[in-house]
Amino acid sequence: MKKKYCSVFSPSTAMEREDNFESYWQFTQQHGGTLFEGDKDLEKKRKTLKAFKDNPVQLRTPLADPELFYRNYVEMKDDPATLDRKTAMLTCMYKFARHEWVGIKGAWDVIPDMENSHTVEDKISRVHLAEEFCHVRLFDEILRTFGLDRVEWVPLTPVMEKVYEIFPRLPGVLMDSPAFVTELMGVTFYFHLHALFDDVLADEPEVCERVKALLNEITIDEIAHVGQRRNFIGPIATKVSKALVGPFYTMFFNDIPEFKQLFDVKQMIRDGKSFDFNNVPEHMIERSWIPSYCTI
Ligand SMILES: [Fe+2]
Numbered sequence: 001m002k003k004k005y006c007s008v009f010s011p012s013t014a015m016e017r018e019d020n021f022e023s024y025w026q027f028t029q030q031h032g033g034t035l036f037e038g039d040k041d042l043e044k045k046r047k048t049l050k051a052f053k054d055n056p057v058q059l060r061t062p063l064a065d066p067e068l069f070y071r072n073y074v075e076m077k078d079d080p081a082t083l084d085r086k087t088a089m090l091t092c093m094y095k096f097a098r099h100e101w102v103g104i105k106g107a108w109d110v111i112p113d114m115e116n117s118h119t120v121e122d123k124i125s126r127v128h129l130a131e132e133f134c135h136v137r138l139f140d141e142i143l144r145t146f147g148l149d150r151v152e153w154v155p156l157t158p159v160m161e162k163v164y165e166i167f168p169r170l171p172g173v174l175m176d177s178p179a180f181v182t183e184l185m186g187v188t189f190y191f192h193l194h195a196l197f198d199d200v201l202a203d204e205p206e207v208c209e210r211v212k213a214l215l216n217e218i219t220i221d222e223i224a225h226v227g228q229r230r231n232f233i234g235p236i237a238t239k240v241s242k243a244l245v246g247p248f249y250t251m252f253f254n255d256i257p258e259f260k261q262l263f264d265v266k267q268m269i270r271d272g273k274s275f276d277f278n279n280v281p282e283h284m285i286e287r288s289w290i291p292s293y294c295t296i
């Protein structure tokens with residue numbers, strides 16, 4: 001098949017990036033609909049989540065031991081090797097989503113709200129964060145699909161919470177590359193998680209379909225975020241970002257013991273470095289956004 005897109009690390013000019021910010025801004029407004037700032041929510045995403053909640057799907061066989069999840073989801077207390085794959089997959093997913101939640105919670109209070117956003121970049125960043133809050137609600141719904149309705153979103157240690165609050169205040173030169181690589185890591189993880197669903201949930205076809213649909217809603221946004229965060233960086237920072245993929249993914253995934261057990265981390269790093277949108281299914285591309293300089 002002929003390639004339609006090129007590497008996310010492809011070069012771009014300052015002028016191209018300016019045009020792409022405008023193009024992303026047009027995209028994101030129609031993609032999410034009205035921003036409900038007080039609720040950290042978006043009109044269309046709220047509707048989508050409600051449609052899922054109004055039509056719940058349940059496991060054919062309930063989790064054998066939900067307490068195993070509750071005991072290990074915030075911090076691993078048992079030997080991870082003793083967890084069954086379903087439970088390990090769920091604790092792993094929660095831990096990844098929790099980092100995202102802490103990051104956006106810290107950022108929401110320090111970046112300008114929509115009324116005080118005077119540049120396209122600021123407006124984009126505000127809507128971007130609201131979308132991330134929607135992702136946490138979607139993850140919460142994935143966990144509820146497994147009957148886990150007592151999940152709490154727990155803050156990190158005070159020191160780590162501070163780190164996440166300081167991060168969005170850093171100048172762009174320090175913040176933009178890690179922010180881009182973080183979005184790329186999210187997309188890489190979601191594609192691997194999607195494949196893992198097929199494997200681990202082979203005996204639960206309805207739940208498998210449902211959680212894939214919930215995850216797809218997140219992934220479509222994240223693919224657009226990868227392009228959008230890429231748009232903040234010039235040629236040098238793009239090279240720096242590519243070099244950061246290995247160390248960044250390794251550091252993050254090492255922190256969550258379930259990763260080694262469930263995923264091929266080396267393959268995830270390779271996928272991050274070679275990411276070029278060509279493997280994204282067409283139904284996702286249609287609803288997402290890709291920078292013009294990554295299109296052939
Ligand atoms: Fe997200």
Ligand SMILES: [Fe+2]
Nearest residue numbers: 183186222225
């Ligand atoms: Fe994101």
